[in-house]
Amino acid sequence: MIGTTLQDRYRIDAEIGHGGMAIVYRGHDAVLGRDVAVKVMSQASSLGTEGRARLLHEARAAASLNHPNIVAVYDVGEADGLPFIVMELVEGQSLHGHPPQALHDIITVARQVCAALEYAHAHSVVHRDLKPENVLLAPDGTAKLTDFGLARSMASRVTSEGTIIGSVFYLAPELALGHDFDGRADLYALGVMLYELTTGRLPFAADDPLAVISQHLHDRVLPPRARNPEVPPALDDLIVSLLSKDPQDRPASASEVLHMLEQPNLLDMEAVPAEEVSVLERICCAPMVGREQEMHEARALWNRALSGQGQMLLISGEPGIGKTRLVRELVTQAEVSGGRTLIGISYAEGGTPYAPFRQIIREVLRDGFVDGLDLPEFVLADLLTLAPELRSRYPDVADNPALAPQAEQQRLFENLVILHTALSDRAPLLLILEDAHWADSGTLSLLRHIARHTRRNRVMIIATYRE
DSSP: OTTOEETTTEEEEEEEEEOSSEEEEEEEETTTTEEEEEEEESOHHHHHHHHHHHHHHHHHHHHTOOOTTBOOEEEEEEETTEEEEEEEOOOSEETTTSOOOSHHHHHHHHHHHHHHHHHHHHTTOOOSOOOGGGEEEOTTSOEEEOOOSTTOOHHHHBOTTSOBOSOOTTOOHHHHTTOOOOTHHHHHHHHHHHHHHHHSSOSSOOSSHHHHHHHHHHOOOOOHHHHOTTSOHHHHHHHHHHTOSSGGGSOSOHHHHHHHHTOTTTTOTTSOOSSOOOTGGGSOOOOOOSOHHHHHHHHHHHHHHHTTOOEEEEEEOOTTSSHHHHHHHHHHHHHHTTOEEEEEEOOTTOOSTTHHHHHHHHHHHHTTTTTTTTOOHHHHHHHHHHOGGGGGGOTTOOOOOOOOHHHHHHHHHHHHHHHHHHHHHHSOEEEEEEOGGGOOHHHHHHHHHHHHHTTTSSEEEEEEEOO
């Protein structure tokens, strides 16, 4: 590639960076007589027609942004089957290669990043891949944001085998789950960057990308001041708020964050923190260790379920051995790959028959999951017998005729198979029964029945129990 000229215009002079998706070269635009950066996609064959169209669309969106803290996009094209993007050449290093050490310098960079995000979001452009490698630092101290999600989407992050590609350390929960997102996803990534710059550590880290995503989804972040007492209280509060799981709990916009970063008391060590860091909070949630083989086997079962081979997994062990943690990692795998998780719990106090399935049916009915399934009325009628408090939502559903007890139970079992089959037709289904050792006999019989009759569906059933 070095020494060649693309489209009789862009001479490729030297490689200046590379990643999993592309190689960036220093080049020269012969028409306009200026040095440029040329980013050539290294996985062009995997883009396909739709991916190339998305690349062009997003390059155009990035090219429409004209801001001093955003790397300008000049051109996009294709040469010998390789899509490429021509950008402003920024001399200097990335924030990853040259992180500032002083808090004042960190805040200076953060303000510039916020200014870039504020401008981009106002033009309906969300970065989606904000990380230190995508913040370039010019020799005069100017921070420039580059790579606005070019050639990236959540579809490209998860392979058919369920493997996640790309960086997940800065990934907002809503992006990981494929949910709707807006500029607050970038603010979450900004929070991760500020956490890393002020503490020298990522808030969530593990060797397995899915384990990292699981922490993004479920673990409470350890406040930066618990790792670095030199982080001022106001800055600590801001970082924690940026890392909220729910976008609604984060600052509403980049302009709001920029306003916070400009407050005179931001770096005041004497300011009163919003909440003191407790001793327990200083104890980090340890990564899951010693369960790699079990996790590998569980993921293999889920991948089989994705292909329509129903699976059942029993997880046994005493309290504290890690059953819940193992299940949580698999729930993350299911959710990231587009699956739906339903959980029912048995309790030592007992309760009404089929208690775990009553919990599941309440969730299904209350959240409207059944509304688009076109279930027969007699199926809904039996579901409502297990969740009678929700009958008012379905006033037109009549009760099923009374039968002998055994016949009624059989009808209930068959109708619940119909429900789970319909749910798995819409999305792969992970059905979890926690603490099955407390379950009543009816619940266990129903669980066996569903397992037997969903062997050709996209269903995986997990039951956890003590010996």
